[in-house]
Amino acid sequence: MKELWTSMASLMAVWAFSRTFLTTVFPPELLFAFTKLFQRLFNCFSSYCYYDITEIEGVNTNELYTAVQLYLSATAASSCSATSSNRLSLTRGLNSSAITFALSHSDRLIDEFNGVSVVWEHIVIPRQSQTFSWRPLPEEKRGFTLRINKRDKPYILEPYLEFINIKANEIRRKNEDRLLHTNSRGSLDSRGHPWESVPFKHPSTFDTLAMDPVKKAEIMSDLRDFADGQAFYTRTGRAWKRGYLLYGPPGTGKSSMIAAMANFLKYDIYDLELTEVQTNLELRKLLMKTSSKSIIVIEDIDCSLNLTNRKENAGAGDRGSFGLFDGAPDVETGGNNNSVTLSGLLNFTDGLWSCCGSERIFVFTTNHIEKLDPALLRSGRMDMHVFMSYxxxxxxxxxxxxxxxxxxxxxxxxxxxxxxxxxxxxxxxxxxxxxxxxxxxxxxxxxxxxxxxxxxxxxxxxxxxxxxxxxxxxxxxxxxxxxxxxxxxxxxxxxxxxxxxxxxxxxx
Incomplete structure (x- = not known):
């Protein structure tokens, strides 16, 4: 036993001396070149390709890392036997009601796509001393390494990553609670956004909605076609959006209908308060800050803007001269832009800026449809008119x-x-x-x-x-x-x- 320890000590001494000698004789640049050459020779004889996906790219979060993390979390939860160990970490994100699984440090997971097996490894290493950065970086460098057989790379790499992104979006919508956003005059949240949000937990569904079953089935079918209609909207050259006008007496369930639509599609809701919006430009910026897969709601729109028939207001000016509130003084004349106008609202729902996102639904509600301008009611703006009856x-x-x-x-x-x-x-x-x-x-x-x-x-x-x-x-x-x-x-x-x-x- 003593001879064994003596031999090991001798070998370590030889290794330390050789390393010191190589570092002294050969410059670091030359050693780096030898290392790269060795890696290339190894890759030539290796039958696998390796891809690193880091958590931080520069100073920005790598969205692909987040997508892979969500996808592998679901995969690890459903097939623990495919991992190299029985240890998984559990997390629950902000505004989420679901517990998610994740790979622990240096664990591996075997996945299969189109009949091809791939290997994922979770890499976590301490970060070296940080250089100056406007954004504090995590103390650990995290990433995933994807191993694919070279002969399979041309066939599955891009489709596999696209599949992961799609699945990650589905998991994200499933795990996260719906959010209800609202705007307030001149205020920004902690991230500099003009929308403030709270978790949306309204229990209304189409099953509990007191409405004629035939009309209810028609609305659900229309919503389902819209959510699955990306290819259709792309083929026809239309913006991926749809408008619903809910009208009828007070108390007929217009707000419950909006909640049921959000729960059915699993979309967030943006409750736009027009009386808090000062200009058309501010209205446009609010639209730009909304997310895809959302419902933008303006309730009681006849009480927020003077949207009466322009034929009845021929002496009041052109389309751009309608200000806030019925009977309010006309504060915008000529080219001044100091109030929200009917023209601005029409561009908001059907102009070029209305397609700055995708998969959006606009919902307007009113108790008096006869007060609204016909330009707001036409197809392309309000595609489906739903009468909420007694x-x-x-x-x-x-x-x-x-x-x-x-x-x-x-x-x-x-x-x-x-x-x-x-x-x-x-x-x-x-x-x-x-x-x-x-x-x-x-x-x-x-x-x-x-x-x-x-x-x-x-x-x-x-x-x-x-x-x-x-x-x-x-x-x-x-x-x-x-x-x-x-x-x-x-x-x-x-x-x-x-x-x-x-x-x-x-x-x-």
Whole structure:
């Protein structure tokens, strides 16, 4: 044993002496050249290609590293047997509700793509003393090394990396919670962005949305076609965006519809408050700072801008002279750009700047569609007009299931018949019906009885109001006919005007 240690000490001494001798005799540049030559000779005889993907490229984050990390995290979680060890690190990102897996230091993972096996290795080494940088760098240098057989490289390298990017985007959307963004006048967040955001956790879905099932299925199909339509929009030369106009009385579920759309597509929401936007230029900058795969919402747009029909405002100037709020003074004239205009909004939704991103949906809501300018309503800006109506019988059945857990069989045939008779005539919004059900959700029978009573009272009131309006119209028509008959009789006698005045005097 003593001889073994003596031999090892001698070998180490020889190695140290040889290294010192080589460093002294040969300059570092020559040693570096020999090292590179040795690596090239090794690569010539090696059957593999190696690709390094570092976390930091210069001073910027390498997006490919992030994509590979997400992809390998999902792969490691689903196939732990493919890794070289049983150790995986667990993380949860900001605004994320999912726990993700990741490779530990120097671990390897074998992946397969199109029948070809590749090897990933996670490399983590301490960073040497940092030079001056505007951005602090991590203390460790992290990266992935991809090993591919040389004969497979021409066939799978680019498709494989593209596949990783696509999968990483899907994982990112799945893991991250939806975000609800809003703008405020003159304020920037910590990153210098004009949008402030909070996690979006609205529970509304198309299953819980009180809406006619046929119309609901039509909207879901349209949304699905839009999300899967990148090739279609590219082939037809159209910007990958779509516009929805939701209109109807207050309380009919317009906001719930927007939340259901976001949850269905897994898109973020940008709630644009137009009253906080000062100029068309600021509006354009807000659009530029929105992300792809998002829904841009302007609620109650008729209350934010004067968007009445321009034919009714012919004396107010051209398209660019509409300012904030109905009836507000016209603060923009000529070439001044000191307010948001209808022209700026139209360019926002359908101009060149509207396609600075992709896969965006614009949603406008209003209670009074007749107040909006036709230029805003045409296809290409608002492609789909969705009327959010009063609660009908199919919508009522959805509400009964949501709030009382009742199916049509649980309610009973007679109760269903009574509800169907009065629901449409009552003209109650889903919000009003929901309030009745919420109050009595612990007693289903009482809730149903009270709902029938409320609907019946509202339906009778509407019928009485309709009868009164019809009676007034009939009386007005009879009055007009009587005046016309007196005019004709007076004209025949040569005193039509006098007869009319006499009739008015006696009538009064």
């Amino acid at each position: 609660c009908n019988f199919p919508s009522l059945k959805i509400l009964l299931k949501n709030y009382l857990g009742c199916t049509p069989e649980d309610v009973g045939t007679e109760m269903l018949r009574r509800l169907e008779e009065v629901t449409c005539a009552a003209e109650m919004t889903p919000a009003d019906v929901s309030e009745v059900l919420i109050k009595n959700r612990r007693d289903k029978d009482k809730a149903l009885r009270e709902l029938v009573e409320v609907l019946s009272i509202r339906a009778e009131k509407n019928r009485n109001g309709l009868r009164r309006i019809e009676a007034e119209e009939v009386a007005e028509e009879e009055e007009k006919r009587e005046v016309e008959s007196l005019k004709e009789g007076g004209a025949a006698a040569g005193g039509g005007h006098l007869a009319e005045e006499t009739w008015k005097t006696t009538r009064g």
